[in-house]
Each structure stands twice: as C-alpha cells, then as structure tokens.
Amino acid sequence: MLRHLDVAHDRFGLSTPFRISRGVKTAADVVTVTIAQGAVTGRGEAVPYPRYGETIEETIAAIRAIAPAIAAGLTRAELAGLLPAGAARNAVDCALWDLEARLAGTSVAALAGLPEPVAxxxxxxxxxxxxxxxxxxxxxxxxxxxxxxxxxxxxxxxxxxxxxxxxxxxxxxxxxxxxxxxxxxxxxxxxxxxxxxxxxxxxxxxxxxxxxxxxxxxxxxxxxxxxxxxxxxxxxxxxxxxxxxxxxxxxxxxxxxxxxxxxxxxxxxxxxxxxxxxxxxxxxxxxxxxxxxxxxxxxxxxxxxxxxxxxxxxxxxxxxxxxxxxxx
Missing domain, CATH: 3.20.20.120 (Enolase-like C-terminal domain)
Incomplete structure (x- = not known):
C-alpha cells in the first residue's frame, strides 16, 4: 500500500523570550511530518537549527525530495542513506517509528526494546x-x-x-x-x-x-x-x-x-x-x-x-x- 507524505512549517509562540549567548527566540519554528498508510498515520517533528546551517525551507525541500521513496515504503535503515543526520532526517525517522508502531499495534518503546517512558x-x-x-x-x-x-x-x-x-x-x-x-x-x-x-x-x-x-x-x-x-x-x-x-x-x-x-x-x-x-x-x-x-x-x-x-x-x-x- 502506498504511503502519503505531508510536511508543514508550524510555529509556536513562546510565553517568554528564550535567551542564550547566541541570540533570542520568541517562537519555535518546527517542521512537522505526517506519513499515512491507509487509515494509519505516524508523525514526527524537527527544529532546523541555523547554527548547523539549516533552514525551514531547505529542510522541507529535502523531505519532499524523498517523497517517492517514502510512498514506496522507505524503511528507517534506508532513510540514513538518503538524508544526512540533521533536522530533516529526524522528522521523517520519528514519523516512521510512530507509523511502524501503530501498524504493528504496539509501542515504539516495545519495538526498540526499551522501557515505556515514565516521569x-x-x-x-x-x-x-x-x-x-x-x-x-x-x-x-x-x-x-x-x-x-x-x-x-x-x-x-x-x-x-x-x-x-x-x-x-x-x-x-x-x-x-x-x-x-x-x-x-x-x-x-x-x-x-x-x-x-x-x-x-x-x-x-x-x-x-x-x-x-x-x-x-x-x-x-x-x-x-x-x-x-x-x-x-x-x-x-x-x-x-x-x-x-x-x-x-x-x-x-x-x-x-x-x-x-x-x-x-x-x-x-x-x-x-x-x-x-x-x-x-x-x-x-x-x-x-x-x-x-x-x-x-x-x-x-x-x-x-x-x-x-x-x-x-x-x-x-x-x-x-x-x-x-x-x-x-
């Protein structure tokens, strides 16, 4: 079954400015990836970081460029050969984990052999x-x-x-x-x-x-x-x-x-x-x-x-x- 990719820029305003030595943020700009297979959907999010030469636009473009591979059933192992480490791969990787767990009727923690998350x-x-x-x-x-x-x-x-x-x-x-x-x-x-x-x-x-x-x-x-x-x-x-x-x-x-x-x-x-x-x-x-x-x-x-x-x-x-x- 073919998969459908959706990728979007979402912005979340901050309740107070976030200051570090490099500058000030007043909003969180994220890239949200949704991968659907039939009625089942997986989601992932990433933050392109200018410190590492990343932008929202370039991250979205990189993800859209691999849409045919995602549609054809791209695996997480194969993803590493298509995108370098960074925000774009993070959003897709996490969406694939989420989708895989939902299709299997289990949790990502179980798939990864990890304890379920706690406080x-x-x-x-x-x-x-x-x-x-x-x-x-x-x-x-x-x-x-x-x-x-x-x-x-x-x-x-x-x-x-x-x-x-x-x-x-x-x-x-x-x-x-x-x-x-x-x-x-x-x-x-x-x-x-x-x-x-x-x-x-x-x-x-x-x-x-x-x-x-x-x-x-x-x-x-x-x-x-x-x-x-x-x-x-x-x-x-x-x-x-x-x-x-x-x-x-x-x-x-x-x-x-x-x-x-x-x-x-x-x-x-x-x-x-x-x-x-x-x-x-x-x-x-x-x-x-x-x-x-x-x-x-x-x-x-x-x-x-x-x-x-x-x-x-x-x-x-x-x-x-x-x-x-x-x-x-």
Missing part, C-alpha cells in the same frame, strides 16, 4: 539575563531537582553565583553555548566546585575545543555542539566526559539509540537534550531519558500553547504525553 526529572532552564533577573527566575524554581542556566562571557561568575544563591538545592547544569574561551574557563575553574555545578555543557566552540584535552576540570564537561552522531565520539575522547544526545542532531531516534549505546561502551556519560520545540519533538527523546544521567527536555514548557495531549511538568518532573499522542 523524569528534567532540567528547568533559566535563560540568559541580568544576574538579578536570573536569580528571580531561579527562586521561582528553587524546589525542582535540576536547573540549567544559560550564560555568556559577559559576567558568568555573577550569573552563576546569583542563580546558585537563589536556588541552593537543585543539581545545576551551566551552558555557555560555546561562548567561553579557555582563559574564561581557567579563571572560573576555582569556583566551579564552590558553586556545586554538576555539569558544564559545551563551554568552548566546537572545533576549537582542543584545549579541553589538557584542562583538569573539577566538574564533568559535556559535548553538545561538538557531537552529532556516533562517528564523532572518538574525537571527543579526553576532552569531554558526557555527551548530549539531541534527535535533531543525530537525525532521529534510530541513530540516537546507536549513539547512546556506543557512547556508553566508550565510557561517556549521557545527557538527553532538545531544541525549543513542541511535545511532538520531545516524545521520542523521552525514550532515552531513563538511560541518561541528565535530562533536559523542557522545550515545550517555553511555549504559549503546546500540541494537545503533550508532556506535562510538575515541579521539575516531566511526564510523558497522553496515550496515543506519539509512539503508542
């Missing part, structure tokens, strides 16, 4: 702002298990100290989004343990992180922009202790599962992250959450309105979408 402690992100504003945001979430704070190179010591003082209990991820230099890191090194930072995420620019090989960090350093697929892992050895798996980088759940298994075998700790997206982008990633030491899947919590039936948060515990939303 997980997921980071609540404190966006980049003045130290006082960041402290105010942190105080409102001081009871959650895990905070993630976005910093830049302007005054990271004041930003981190303000958040830690306002929220002394949660575990803490600090994410400079590639904005630091090795000199910044050396200056802050004596304070990293003092602030009780649990993870430092991508402090130096990817491709310019060779200095991390000689840096004796008092806290684990995590690769984000420096990691896309399992093929990148060997180059990260000696520089990073943890890797951040995002489906928009890996090109979908299929490669993300391979990456997780390979990373663990090579001794890396795991983090599962996301872009600012809807719950359709988060549901597949939650399947990896149980394997990760750090989960950062709060993208939909920034939206003014999510897709109906999506994930829910209660005091930093993220619960899966309603049954039937994706993958079940």
């Amino acid at each position: 997980l402690p997921s980071a609540i992100t404190i966006g980049l702002d003045t130290p006082d504003a960041m402290a105010g945001a942190a105080a409102r979430h001081a009871q959650v298990p895990l905070l993630k704070i976005k910093v830049d190179r302007s005054d990271p010591a004041a930003q981190i100290a303000a958040v830690r003082a306002a929220a002394p209990a949660p575990r803490l991820i600090v994410d400079p989004n590639e904005s630091w230099t090795i000199d910044t890191l050396e200056v802050l090194k004596p304070h990293l343990a003092e602030w009780r930072i649990d993870l430092l995420e991508q402090p130096l620019p990817a491709g310019e992180d060779e200095a991390l090989a000689g840096f004796d960090s008092p806290v684990p350093v995590c690769a984000d922009e420096a990691l896309h697929t399992a093929a990148d892992l060997d180059a990260l050895a000696g520089r990073y202790a943890v890797v951040n798996i995002k489906l928009d980088k890996t090109g979908g759940l299929t490669e993300a599962l391979t990456l997780a298994n390979t990373a663990r075998a090579k001794g890396f700790g795991l983090m599962v992250g996301c872009m600012v997206c809807s719950s359709l982008g988060i549901a597949p990633a939650m399947l990896l959450g149980g394997q990760a030491a750090f989960v950062d899947l709060d993208g939909p919590l920034w939206l003014g309105e999510d897709r109906p039936g999506g994930v829910t948060d209660r005091d930093g515990m993220l619960s899966p979408p309603a049954p039937g939303f994706w993958g079940s």
